[in-house]
Amino acid sequence: MPVQAPTECDLSTLSDVAAVLAPALSGGRRHDAQLVAGERGQFATDLSTVYVSAAQTVPAGMTVVRAMTLGIALQSSPTKEMVSALDWSLLTPRERRALRIAEGRAAMGWAIASWPAMSPDYATLAPGHRAEPADGIDELLQRASALARSNLVLDVPELFGVPPGSRPLSRHRERIAGDGRRRNRVPWSSRRNLRHMRLAMPVGGTEGESPRLVIFEEAPDSEGESSDADRRLGVPYPEWDYRLNRYRQDFVTVVERRISPRYSRNIDLDPRIRRWFMAPHALARRSRMEDGDQLDVSAYVEQFGWSRAGGHVDDRIYEAMLPAQRDVATALLLDATSSLQGRGGAGFRLQLACSDALCAGMSSTAERFAVFAFTGETRHRVEVTRLRNFDDPAWALPAGAAIRPSGYTRLGAALRHVTRRLVQAPAERRVLLSIGDAVPSDEGYEGTYADADVNRAVDEAIAAGVVFRQLAVGKTTDAQLERRFGSGRFHRVSKSEDLPSVLARVHKELTYL
Structure with missing residues (x-):
């Protein structure tokens, strides 16, 4: 029989354990862990934080911590980085399920290769799915394509979680997400009817006009610019905060x-533009020239020595500033x-x-x-x-x-x-x-x-x-x-x-x- 859901006291302990396991199992590639519950409470990662399902179904004879460890290990797999650059919106629902299964099996292969003792537990929590390590994204896509074309029923095990970038929500976060948007100060949260306006522009206004009569400056320690539910997967970059005189590390996410x-x-091209690109954009000083704007001292001394020794004299003893390649x-x-x-x-x-x-x-x-x-x-x-x-x-x-x-x-x-x-x-x-x-x-x-x-x-x-x-x-x-x-x-x-x-x-x- 499945184990009963953990109590509130147990949840606090599980959260602390998960926060230690995520960096340890990923070798530092995952920095934190967060417990999520509710209908959307599933295993997931945004390549920084691991989201752990607090309501996972655990079979008899296995502890909640051990089952949680198995899920965190899968979210720590390098295969998550492999599939993070893919545009999942271009795939059909069956193709998405196939790719999730192929990636989950590859993640199991990585986890079992790192910790062989996990193999029997994965067989229990993901029956019918064998570990298949993958060398790259091409191999994963080939496996997913073969699964999608097959006649098999593609049921994704709960342990595999959701694709990278799909951030799950707890019941509490689901409730407050809407409240945060309604109270947000930016124009797209407004319910005003702007149909009578010929042109409605976002925050900065048309051609840079000020969007407000009063300039609003955030408090230096305010980092909650929008709901955490809006986070997407991408490349993190810092942002400079002049008020704190430091960078906000991994503050902005760029998706390419x-x-x-x-x-x-x-190609129809203005000749003046063509000349600009054909012209060199730098000058370099070249030595040993027959003519130039100054004397090349080393070449002059060398030629003077040859002349006193009765050797051949070369007149290339000048330097000139010429266009560089x-x-x-x-x-x-x-x-x-x-x-x-x-x-x-x-x-x-x-x-x-x-x-x-x-x-x-x-x-x-x-x-x-x-x-x-x-x-x-x-x-x-x-x-x-x-x-x-x-x-x-x-x-x-x-x-x-x-x-x-x-x-x-x-x-x-x-x-x-x-x-x-x-x-x-x-x-x-x-x-x-x-x-x-x-x-x-x-x-x-x-x-x-x-x-x-x-x-x-x-x-x-x-x-x-x-x-x-x-x-x-x-x-x-x-x-x-x-x-x-x-x-x-x-x-x-x-x-x-x-x-x-x-x-x-x-x-x-x-x-x-």
Whole structure:
């Protein structure tokens, strides 16, 4: 017979035990554990915290702690990281169940290989499922595909839990989640009827107007910007809090998704833009030249010695500053948030026109470049869409027309993510060009707090050896741009015809950096 559910006193003890087991079984990859109950109370993980089912059915002869240990071991498996990057929404319900079973069996294989004594207990709690270690995501997907095509009934054992990123709720959390949204201060929680308005804009307003008459500053120790139920799985990044003078570690989650680029060999390009990308962006001093702006002392001494010894004399005894060979990787970051919907989307269309011109120029010179667009909703989900990767063919252009402005602008997290991708690109020189209205706005991400975080993200990029420039397409003031990006790191573009002249100024700056 199943063991009775633990009492409230037992729950406190189980919570303490789970908090110790999660880091220990995962080798530090999971930092904490949390007990959940209710209909949605299942085993799960967001790759940081392990959520433990407090109402798990335990067979006779097995303790609750031992059954909990088996579930935590599965949530500590590296296979969770393997499947975390998959878009589960693209799968049918049967395919999702098949993938959960394939991943659960692989997790059992990992756990049994690490702790062989667990094997009999897994056979008891997951009957009919054998341990199958997996070497990679491709092997897991092949197994899941075979299961989905079979005629088997796909029942997922309770012990396997739910996919990474699906955060379970307790009854108490289910009750308070709605209350938190109703009391939240941000516009999307409001029940006002805005149908009479021609245009309704999120937090930051159209073209950067202030959304409130009174500036609201959060308390420095306030980190509950939104309901914990909104957390999504992705890449964690810190966020700078100028009030505390420190980073909030793993505070923002960035989710990257991909849109396949379009392929075209017919590119209409302004010749001035082509010349900009063909020109070198750096100068280097070359020695042993026949002519130059100064004497090469080492070459002169060497030739003087040869002349006194009666040897051949070479006239190449000068140094000159000449264009260096161009080895540049460029990343474009586009603003795909709702703030660019103002004036009928004119700002967004201008941004796409600038992006297309830049991409056409880089494609014509076979330069390595990538294009990203970002949007988001709260710190728990900042979406970065990869429109083109660095290793795509030269004639692959970003599918920018496939995106539509939506969501909010947590610019600092997007800059950190694209900087990370750019630093990984093999190149001697790396350039990050951000295009947008440069108005950061999100839940709890406004005013001085947001400006300070964006400025810190730009400083981090520059410290990593990345050349950063912001191409501002909105009406943000120069003072605001300088506060966010720093002096000399931004340029204005009011129409697509301005791009060649703006690039000329950027090129002049890059040449002498």
